[in-house]
Amino acid sequence: MTDTGLLAVLVATAAGALAGGAWAAGRRKAGERQRPAFRSSPHYTEGLHCLATGQLETAIHELGKVLREHEDAVEVQQVLSHLYREVGQVERAIEIHRELLARRDLTRAERAYAQASLGTDYRKAGFLDRAAQAYALALDVDPRNLHALTGQQKLHEEQRQWREAYEIQTRLARMRKSDDGLVLGFLQVEMGREALRSGRKDAAEEAFRTALSLDRRVFPAHLALAGVLLERDPRRAAQVLEDAIAAAPERAYLAFAALQGAYAAMGEPSRFAALCERLVGQDPRDFRARLALARQLREGGRAAEALGLLLRALEANPHILLVHLEVWRTLRALRVLGPDEQRYVATVEESALYVDPHICTVCRYRADDMLWRCPHCHEWNTFVEERVGPAAGTR
Numbered sequence: 001m002t003d004t005g006l007l008a009v010l011v012a013t014a015a016g017a018l019a020g021g022a023w024a025a026g027r028r029k030a031g032e033r034q035r036p037a038f039r040s041s042p043h044y045t046e047g048l049h050c051l052a053t054g055q056l057e058t059a060i061h062e063l064g065k066v067l068r069e070h071e072d073a074v075e076v077q078q079v080l081s082h083l084y085r086e087v088g089q090v091e092r093a094i095e096i097h098r099e100l101l102a103r104r105d106l107t108r109a110e111r112a113y114a115q116a117s118l119g120t121d122y123r124k125a126g127f128l129d130r131a132a133q134a135y136a137l138a139l140d141v142d143p144r145n146l147h148a149l150t151g152q153q154k155l156h157e158e159q160r161q162w163r164e165a166y167e168i169q170t171r172l173a174r175m176r177k178s179d180d181g182l183v184l185g186f187l188q189v190e191m192g193r194e195a196l197r198s199g200r201k202d203a204a205e206e207a208f209r210t211a212l213s214l215d216r217r218v219f220p221a222h223l224a225l226a227g228v229l230l231e232r233d234p235r236r237a238a239q240v241l242e243d244a245i246a247a248a249p250e251r252a253y254l255a256f257a258a259l260q261g262a263y264a265a266m267g268e269p270s271r272f273a274a275l276c277e278r279l280v281g282q283d284p285r286d287f288r289a290r291l292a293l294a295r296q297l298r299e300g301g302r303a304a305e306a307l308g309l310l311l312r313a314l315e316a317n318p319h320i321l322l323v324h325l326e327v328w329r330t331l332r333a334l335r336v337l338g339p340d341e342q343r344y345v346a347t348v349e350e351s352a353l354y355v356d357p358h359i360c361t362v363c364r365y366r367a368d369d370m371l372w373r374c375p376h377c378h379e380w381n382t383f384v385e386e387r388v389g390p391a392a393g394t395r
């Protein structure tokens, strides 16, 4: 080894030792701060207890006391601001996050996290531009900050910027090594719908097919693809819808109207009744298929048969308003109702609000229809028929 070579090795070793020493000192400092005095405060313990039992207001109260005693408790500031946001006091959350970010002793991770949290505060408060800015700043500090990336993704979804949302979601899935096919599929459906609206049928069809290749359970992708195919090739449209029912039988009813249309376009309308009968055979508690079949019978002038079917549907599902309504309509078609009864049926038809209740399995938001993205918690594919309960959901 030459002298210069040796010198270089020595310098490198010394530099390494110095760097190692600085790193160890840093660790010691961080260690001291990571086991701080605030943890021994009784208010801290009480605050955690309240948090665990869902008493958020009391948790805020207790943790506020901890912060008054220990102004430098970063973790408590973080948790407290989250709690304020959670109970709807976003302004207070923003205030705490700003105070936090004004500190000079934050680690890189802490700074990125606080910056991303501030972004979420802004997003919840409806300041979308500021939210975008805060997330971008968080990613400047730490380009792999999951909190900021997730926030950015949600921000794009909220602004219906589906392509951008899709790109970030893809990145998130890669970073987390998670299978996000379902969400990615739903985003593709939205991209396809956008393409349809601007008259790009081919692009739309491709997006719907991509959605299905990502996850067969993306039900609206089947529906949308069948919609595109219907005019050109009703037989293939019907095939797509039958595939949808095979992939997610609990969602079959959502394809009924489209399937009826496709069979009619093929000139084989009787296939719909056959399908309903098959579904009833598979699940004796099924009321959707019986209901659809009964409706078809009633419209075809076979109201007496329809009534028999509906009464059997009620045996297993006596609490379902939708079936009762159809019974009334069928009785009306059978001309067994007097004027008063007919007026009563008309009133029920107009005033029944939760005829077909669906509920979000994540946040319990209720709607009188099937929704693919919850308007409250913004999750995808979380709605189920309310009577079924969360067990039949996809999560």
Ligand SMILES: [Zn+2]
Pocket: 360, 361, 362, 363, 364, 365, 374, 375, 376, 377, 378, 379, 382
């Ligand atoms: Zn929800």
